[in-house]
Amino acid sequence: MSFWKILKWTWFPVAVLITVAYFYAPVTFLKGMDPADIECITIFDGNTGSVSEVTKTKDVTYIVENLQSVPVRRTGISILEPGYRFRMTFTDENGTILEELTINSTDTIRQDPFFFTTEEGGLCFDYIWDLMDAEHDFIGDF
Numbered sequence: 001m002s003f004w005k006i007l008k009w010t011w012f013p014v015a016v017l018i019t020v021a022y023f024y025a026p027v028t029f030l031k032g033m034d035p036a037d038i039e040c041i042t043i044f045d046g047n048t049g050s051v052s053e054v055t056k057t058k059d060v061t062y063i064v065e066n067l068q069s070v071p072v073r074r075t076g077i078s079i080l081e082p083g084y085r086f087r088m089t090f091t092d093e094n095g096t097i098l099e100e101l102t103i104n105s106t107d108t109i110r111q112d113p114f115f116f117t118t119e120e121g122g123l124c125f126d127y128i129w130d131l132m133d134a135e136h137d138f139i140g141d142f
Contacts, residue, residue: 023074024073024074025073026071026072026073027071027072027073027074027116028068028071028072029067029068029072029099029101029109029111029116030064030067030068030090030099031068033064033068033090033098033099035057035060035061035064035065036057037092037098038060038064038090038091038092038098039055039091039092039093040053040054040055040060040090040091041053041054041055041059041060041063041088041089041090041091042054042088042089042091043086043087043088043128043131043132044086044087044088044089045085045086045132045136046083046084046085046086046087046102047085048136050132050135050136052131052132052135052136054131059131062124062127063088063124063127063128064090066122066123066124066127067101067109067123067124070118070122070123071118071119072109072116072117072118073116073117073119074114074115074116075108075114075115075116075117076114076115077113077114077115078110078111078112078113078114078115079112079113081110081115084102084104084110085102085103085104085105085125086102086103086104086125086128086132087100087101087102088100088101088102088103088128103123103124103125103128105123105125106121106122106123106125106126107120107121107122107123108123109123
């Protein structure tokens with residue numbers, strides 16, 4: 001069997017294997033980012049339309065370190081899926097956007113084109129909810 005025939009019959013299974021490995025590989029958000037480099041986190045609540053800017057060092061550090069410490073895995077495609085809870089934009093002191101992502105619940109992050117889920121929960125959803133509630137006085141809890 002020639003090299004080209006072997007290549008012809010093996011490229012597809014290898015491509016599938018690489019794609020599956022990529023899809024199921026663990027992901028860490030904000031990797032390599034120092035919380036001190038983030039000046040502001042702008043949070044948009046998709047349910048109420050409220051916007052908050054988190055600038056306190058303590059809050060920024062907590063959110064960034066939480067997202068960095070929770071490994072997640074891709075669980076689905078988010079394209080054409082409407083709605084979200086907290087869309088977060090991380091910016092530096094120059095106003096440059098460093099990262100954008102959405103936290104939908106205590107265990108789900110959306111960063112198009114994928115949904116990512118934690119294996120054990122642990123995202124700072126409740127912490128963000130409390131920050132938004134303190135500023136906008138939401139009614140009730142989820």
